[in-house]
């Protein structure tokens with residue numbers, strides 16, 4: 242579900258992050274041995290995080306990316322953010 246305004250650039254950034262992190266899932270770290278194919282925003286762009294900043298991106302595998310807790314202490318979301326992949 243790529244959004245038109247970042248199609249292309251996102252693919253480039255995504256590949257760079259996966260390469261940087263050696264296709265290793267960064268969410269559960271060494272405990273996760275699943276091949277990372279997703280790139281996760283550490284701080285959601287919907288909450289002010291950078292879309293393309295490498296410091297805000299990490300490689301993740303789909304299971305970790307989709308099941309990680311989205312609520313940080315002290316924060317609440319009423320609606321789920323839309324995924325962009």
Ligand SMILES: [Zn+2]
Nearest residue numbers: 266273302305
């Ligand atoms: Zn993982």
